[in-house]
Amino acid sequence: MAKLVEIKGTSKSYDGAKVIELKNISKSYDGERVLDSVSLYIRDGEFVTLLGPSGCGKTTTLRIIGGFEMADEGELYFGDTEISDVPAHKRQVNTVFQKYALFPHLNVYENIAFPLRLKKVPADTKRGTRKLTEDEIRDRVTEMLAMVALSGFENKSVSTLSGGQQQRVAIARALISHPKVLLLDEPLGALDLKLRKDMQNELKAIQQAIGITFVYVTHDQEEALSMSDTVVVMADGEIQQIGTPTDIYNEPKNAFVADFIGESNIIDGIMLEDKQVKFAGHVFECLDGGFDKNEPVDVVVRPEDVDVVPPDKGMLRGQVTGVTFKGVHYEIIVDIKGFKWMIQSTDYVEPDENIGLYIEPDAIHVMKKSKYSGKFGDYSSFSDEIDQLSNADTAEEF
Numbered sequence: 001m002a003k004l005v006e007i008k009g010t011s012k013s014y015d016g017a018k019v020i021e022l023k024n025i026s027k028s029y030d031g032e033r034v035l036d037s038v039s040l041y042i043r044d045g046e047f048v049t050l051l052g053p054s055g056c057g058k059t060t061t062l063r064i065i066g067g068f069e070m071a072d073e074g075e076l077y078f079g080d081t082e083i084s085d086v087p088a089h090k091r092q093v094n095t096v097f098q099k100y101a102l103f104p105h106l107n108v109y110e111n112i113a114f115p116l117r118l119k120k121v122p123a124d125t126k127r128g129t130r131k132l133t134e135d136e137i138r139d140r141v142t143e144m145l146a147m148v149a150l151s152g153f154e155n156k157s158v159s160t161l162s163g164g165q166q167q168r169v170a171i172a173r174a175l176i177s178h179p180k181v182l183l184l185d186e187p188l189g190a191l192d193l194k195l196r197k198d199m200q201n202e203l204k205a206i207q208q209a210i211g212i213t214f215v216y217v218t219h220d221q222e223e224a225l226s227m228s229d230t231v232v233v234m235a236d237g238e239i240q241q242i243g244t245p246t247d248i249y250n251e252p253k254n255a256f257v258a259d260f261i262g263e264s265n266i267i268d269g270i271m272l273e274d275k276q277v278k279f280a281g282h283v284f285e286c287l288d289g290g291f292d293k294n295e296p297v298d299v300v301v302r303p304e305d306v307d308v309v310p311p312d313k314g315m316l317r318g319q320v321t322g323v324t325f326k327g328v329h330y331e332i333i334v335d336i337k338g339f340k341w342m343i344q345s346t347d348y349v350e351p352d353e354n355i356g357l358y359i360e361p362d363a364i365h366v367m368k369k370s371k372y373s374g375k376f377g378d379y380s381s382f383s384d385e386i387d388q389l390s391n392a393d394t395a396e397e398f
């Protein structure tokens with residue numbers, strides 16, 4: 001099956017120790033519940049991404065882990081130790097914010113060295129602590145500069161750097177004190193698309209090179225799928241699904257996840273029995289089971305998994321209402337009994353043409369009904385312009 005989104009994540013399965021665990025964390029602001037019993041653990045060395053639309057509670061979750069915000073209910077563990085009441089500066093975590101918060105009056109070297117100048121290490125000879133020597137600081141800063149590909153930039157003023165270079169300084173500064181966990185809140189949000197892609201690869205490489213745990217926040221599904229070992233999909237202050245990028249894409253738990261990750265046709269169906277589901281007036285063979293007999297379900301079919309065939313060979317028949325050339329494929333909107341499907345095909349079809357659709361059993365994914373049922377799935381109001389406008393809206397918030 002062709003996949004819409006290129007999945008580059010290593011998707012390792014982690015059996016390492018849990019470094020962070022949230023147990024039933026809830027938080028309200030002004031009587032409004034913004035996190036509702038969030039439970040999640042993060043293992044040593046894992047790249048975990050919190051993904052969800054604006055306002056779903058990603059930053060709040062990250063701020064609770066970082067110690068900048070207190071949960072109303074629930075517990076937060078670091079290893080086996082509860083740290084709910086431990087202040088931010090005593091946690092072994094560091095944060096990179098979207099606005100890098102570099103010191104504008106300090107050069108690149110001094111920005112990165114800053115945390116080390118505050119640091120005390122055990123003294124060798126007598127009891128007590130000492131500051132790091134200038135040589136020790138220089139060694140560490142030089143090492144960090146090489147890692148973020150900024151060797152030679154030591155004496156530059158940070159205000160003369162590009163957005164991507166400033167971000168790399170911020171990352172070097174966050175990593176120089178060797179935190180166990182790095183929290184990153186939309187760290188690439190301010191960068192243009194091309195730079196964003198380059199930085200995604202660089203960040204992932206840095207994370208793998210030093211083997212540190214990353215908790216990353218983004219509302220960009222492609223970024224989440226391509227960088228993470230594990231994706232946590234959030235909506236309305238609740239976790240909707242936790243899984244590898246492939247799981248999240250191929251086996252979405254509910255209509256929200258299916259809609260948010262990639263394009264999907266989400267259709268009302270009835271699970272007649274194991275491996276048999278009826279939707280759009282046709283009984284399909286599928287691979288799913290474990291539902292009640294005749295249980296109402298949501299069915300997801302990805303646009304790239306539908307084959308266009310002559311009408312008499314199709315399991316479903318419909319009329320093409322729109323065709324857009326997308327470079328690699330055509331995006332075809334088909335009206336099937338009043339429900340608009342999106343199909344991606346490399347074969348051209350004429351607008352108004354009647355076509356048949358053929359769907360293999362493994363292209364059908366059956367989900368339980370949820371509070372998100374019926375809210376997504378039809379492409380009747382779909383247009384590229386609307387898509388672009390709503391993307392521009394989102395972009396402006398960052």
Ligand SMILES: Nc1ncnc2c1ncn2[C@@H]1O[C@H](COP(=O)(O)OP(=O)(O)OP(=O)(O)O)[C@@H](O)[C@H]1O
Binds near residue numbers: 055060
């Ligand atoms: N300090 C605060 N006081 C009042 N409400 C807040 C505060 N911080 C966050 N909220 C509200 O909590 C909800 C979740 O906010 P949060 O910042 O966690 O969302 P988010 O998922 O990070 O969104 P975005 O993608 O826009 O950054 C929002 O409705 C927000 O308005």
Ligand SMILES: [Mg+2]
Binds near residue numbers: 058059
């Ligand atoms: Mg946020």
